[in-house]
Amino acid sequence: MADSSDSVSIDMETIYLGGKEHIIQTGRGSVSVIVYGDQEKPPLITYPDLALNHMLCFQGLFFCPEAASLLLHNFCIYHISPPGHELGAAAICPDDPILSVEDLCDQILEFMSNLLYYYGMCGLLKECLLQRYFSKEVRGNPEIPESDIVQSCRKLLDERQSINVWRYLQAIDRRPDITDGLKKLKCRTLIFVGDSSPFHSEALHMTGKLDRRYSALVEVQVCGSLVTEEQPHAMLIPMEYFLMGYGLYRPSQVTGSPRSPLSPSCISPELLSPESMGLKLKPIKTRVSSPDSSTMTW
Numbered sequence: 292m293a294d295s296s297d298s299v300s301i302d303m304e305t306i307y308l309g310g311k312e313h314i315i316q317t318g319r320g321s322v323s324v325i326v327y328g329d330q331e332k333p334p335l336i337t338y339p340d341l342a343l344n345h346m347l348c349f350q351g352l353f354f355c356p357e358a359a360s361l362l363l364h365n366f367c368i369y370h371i372s373p374p375g376h377e378l379g380a381a382a383i384c385p386d387d388p389i390l391s392v393e394d395l396c397d398q399i400l401e402f403m404s405n406l407l408y409y410y411g412m413c414g415l416l417k418e419c420l421l422q423r424y425f426s427k428e429v430r431g432n433p434e435i436p437e438s439d440i441v442q443s444c445r446k447l448l449d450e451r452q453s454i455n456v457w458r459y460l461q462a463i464d465r466r467p468d469i470t471d472g473l474k475k476l477k478c479r480t481l482i483f484v485g486d487s488s489p490f491h492s493e494a495l496h497m498t499g500k501l502d503r504r505y506s507a508l509v510e511v512q513v514c515g516s517l518v519t520e521e522q523p524h525a526m527l528i529p530m531e532y533f534l535m536g537y538g539l540y541r542p543s544q545v546t547g548s549p550r551s552p553l554s555p556s557c558i559s560p561e562l563l564s565p566e567s568m569g570l571k572l573k574p575i576k577t578r579v580s581s582p583d584s585s586t587m588t589w
Contacts, residue, residue: 310370312377317401319394320387324402325375328367334406336368338399344378345370371399404464405457417448425515426487440520473500480506481533483526485514507533 310327431437484494495558
């Protein structure tokens with residue numbers, strides 16, 4: 292198959308003869324997955340009807356040149372076979388448990404959840420991670436190029452070993468729910484979240500569960516989840532006043548530091564009161580547009 296930005300040339304015979312079969316082990320048994328196409332492209336999953344396989348269920352579609360050009364130009368095809376429906380499959384052992392439809396769905400879901408493990412850091416996953424990290428203002432568009440920090444992050448993702456990322460992701464995915472214990476947390480907590488972060492609602496939820504006497508939320512506008520990289524100056528003033536509660540200050544001789552978008556006048560007076568330094572922090576929002584803009588408190 293050869294492709295360009297305008298057209299795709301397809302060898303129809305290789306659609307079914309040239310795909311690579313993978314036997315994937317899942318919590319509900321093994322499944323056969325035949326992969327055809329460029330794995331840098333978004334996945335398109337097929338699943339056949341009763342007693343059929345991908346050749347007999349989707350042959351008409353993929354042998355239609357116009358449809359095949361459209362699909363293979365834009366997707367990597369993953370043909371998943373139900374247990375015992377792959378090519379040359381032997382009879383399933385009568386002693387094996389009969390899977391429910393929910394079990395079959397779990398097989399598909401488990402495979403899709405582990406595309407990173409099986410096929411590495413594909414282009415789609417990299418784009419998802421960049422959307423997780425950064426706001427659209429720095430990710431760029433057809434008219435505006437990506438910012439330097441996004442380009443640096445993209446380069447890092449290109450070099451990252453996918454198995455290492457997958458193991459970290461598995462640890463995150465298996466973490467227990469700690470919601471019930473948040474109210475009992477007595478350590479002082481300062482939470483930063485970008486208003487464009489995909490985890491913005493989770494940060495609000497967590498703040499709502501924490502004891503307000505010991506916690507504060509700083510919402511950074513025009514920012515994704517990587518506040519430390521995209522809007523680091525917005526963190527300075529809240530951090531300074533938070534650390535004052537521990538008797539920690541910046542050395543007076545340090546000069547030339549970039550001005551934070553948050554000036555002291557932009558912070559709620561309640562947050563700056565002596566009894567509130569690190570003890571009764573209030574949720575605040577940063578205002579990066581101008582130093583004298585007001586702060587929303589609630």
